[in-house]
Amino acid sequence: MTQDQEHKEETGVANQTGPEQSGAEEAPVKKPSRRKKQESPKQLAGFEDMDISDEVLRAVARMGFHEATSIQKQTIPLMMRGDDIIGIAPTGTGKTCAFGIPMLEYMDLKETRIQEVVLAPTRELAMQIGEELEKLAYYIREVKIAVLYGGQSIGRQMDQLKKHPQIIVATPGRMIDHLERGSVRLDGVHTLVLDEADEMLNMGFVKDVCRIIDRIPPTRQFVMFSATTSQDVMTISWKYQHEPIQVTVRATKQDKPQITQYVIPVTREDKLDRLLYLLDSDEYGRIMIFTNTKFMAHRLNATLQKNGFDSEELHGDVPQGKRSQIMMRYKKGKFPILVCTDVAARGIDVDDVEAVINYDLPQENEYYLHRIGRTGRAHKHGVAFTLMSFTESVRMDEILKYMKSKPTDLKFDDAGILRKEDGEPFFENI
Numbered sequence: 001m002t003q004d005q006e007h008k009e010e011t012g013v014a015n016q017t018g019p020e021q022s023g024a025e026e027a028p029v030k031k032p033s034r035r036k037k038q039e040s041p042k043q044l045a046g047f048e049d050m051d052i053s054d055e056v057l058r059a060v061a062r063m064g065f066h067e068a069t070s071i072q073k074q075t076i077p078l079m080m081r082g083d084d085i086i087g088i089a090p091t092g093t094g095k096t097c098a099f100g101i102p103m104l105e106y107m108d109l110k111e112t113r114i115q116e117v118v119l120a121p122t123r124e125l126a127m128q129i130g131e132e133l134e135k136l137a138y139y140i141r142e143v144k145i146a147v148l149y150g151g152q153s154i155g156r157q158m159d160q161l162k163k164h165p166q167i168i169v170a171t172p173g174r175m176i177d178h179l180e181r182g183s184v185r186l187d188g189v190h191t192l193v194l195d196e197a198d199e200m201l202n203m204g205f206v207k208d209v210c211r212i213i214d215r216i217p218p219t220r221q222f223v224m225f226s227a228t229t230s231q232d233v234m235t236i237s238w239k240y241q242h243e244p245i246q247v248t249v250r251a252t253k254q255d256k257p258q259i260t261q262y263v264i265p266v267t268r269e270d271k272l273d274r275l276l277y278l279l280d281s282d283e284y285g286r287i288m289i290f291t292n293t294k295f296m297a298h299r300l301n302a303t304l305q306k307n308g309f310d311s312e313e314l315h316g317d318v319p320q321g322k323r324s325q326i327m328m329r330y331k332k333g334k335f336p337i338l339v340c341t342d343v344a345a346r347g348i349d350v351d352d353v354e355a356v357i358n359y360d361l362p363q364e365n366e367y368y369l370h371r372i373g374r375t376g377r378a379h380k381h382g383v384a385f386t387l388m389s390f391t392e393s394v395r396m397d398e399i400l401k402y403m404k405s406k407p408t409d410l411k412f413d414d415a416g417i418l419r420k421e422d423g424e425p426f427f428e429n430i
């Protein structure tokens with residue numbers, strides 16, 4: 001145990017005056033790593049020196065990774081050591097495994113209380129984190145993970161909880177639900193992770209998140225991951241973290257998603273036709289189209305389907321069961337075009353999205369970053385198109401200033417052919 005940890009536990013006990021503390025049971029102590037690694041697969045650069053167990057290393061190799069990403073290299077050792085962390089890294093840099101790997105290392109497989117909690121802003125993201133953790137735990141059969149989110153029947157979640165999961169991944173609202181019902185108790189939790197913390201707090205979950213943290217013993221390790229820092233993130237950190245270490249990873253060439261951004265000026269009347277032109281090119285296997293409103297996503301999807309495209313819509317008005325089903329089918333490549341709003345798509349990791357199209361320009365600068373971050377993941381190349389009407393050009397300038405990046409301009413000529421700046425047609429086959 002490090003001195004920091006000892007210090008943390010001392011302060012923890014001193015602080016243990018909150019009304020939520022039952023005090024009846026022993027406060028959880030983070031146990032030393034359960035399994036020692038035997039031999040590590042050679043090809044896993046960056047992971048070998050981290051004291052990761054053989055089972056997890058094998059799972060990582062099975063997932064097809066060859067090298068740890070920057071955020072993983074920097075935060076895994078800190079998290080293994082027990083530090084509180086604020087990890088800031090661009091989307092698509094592997095943050096889930098950055099916390100998932102240490103979580104699996106520090107788990108007492110015999111303890112029946114919940115030991116580790118991950119909070120995520122949306123159901124889709126919670127499900128996705130659950131899946132990634134399952135993959136990491138592939139060779140540790142005893143690990144049980146429950147994923148709790150709104151829209152799924154409480155009964156089904158109760159069944160999961162009765163199996164005594166060590167890990168819970170939840171959206172804040174549903175976690176509060178379970179706490180109120182008494183179906184979840186957090187007095188055995190030694191590790192708490194907030195994923196997409198900026199977004200979660202931004203969505204109005206500050207109070208819920210605080211209520212949840214208040215139920216967890218103060219001796220916990222508390223780690224936050226976020227694409228950006230925000231006032232709310234810093235406030236929660238100040239209130240609840242012990243001597244946090246901030247790790248900021250800028251997009252390096254290697255980690256940064258390879259995304260080419262194109263901006264295409266269009267008139268408002270032409271927008272739909274221009275979109276159909278992009279889709280007609282048949283250049284991209286998997287496409288995400290972003291709109292700002294549920295209504296627009298719905299209408300646009302209906303129009304695309306009427307025009308013979310194989311598309312589906314994902315937004316807050318689609319019932320939960322259907323949303324999960326659509327996501328699953330999209331991930332499996334059952335249909336190529338997904339029309340969606342920001343909240344529904346936040347954090348979603350679908351491999352091989354080849355093109356992102358901004359049908360509407362996002363109202364928040366950060367959303368632009370998150371949207372285009374859906375493509376170019378896991379070191380693959382992606383493209384992002386923004387269809388920009390005249391009234392949106394001011395917003396576009398703001399976004400580009402925020403992004404500090406320079407997109408490539410494309411233009412439709414009078415004959416309706418999309419051309420590069422040098423006049424060459426953008427698509428060869430149209």
Ligand code: ADP
Nearest residue numbers: 065067068069091092093094095096097349378
């Ligand atoms: P973030 O949360 O930072 O947006 P994710 O954790 O969703 O990113 O990871 C993005 C993708 O990269 C996922 O498909 C994940 O499996 C993959 N990935 C994670 N770590 C690595 C790695 N070390 N090497 C290659 N791919 C990785």
Ligand code: MG
Nearest residue numbers: 095096195347
């Ligand atoms: Mg993530």
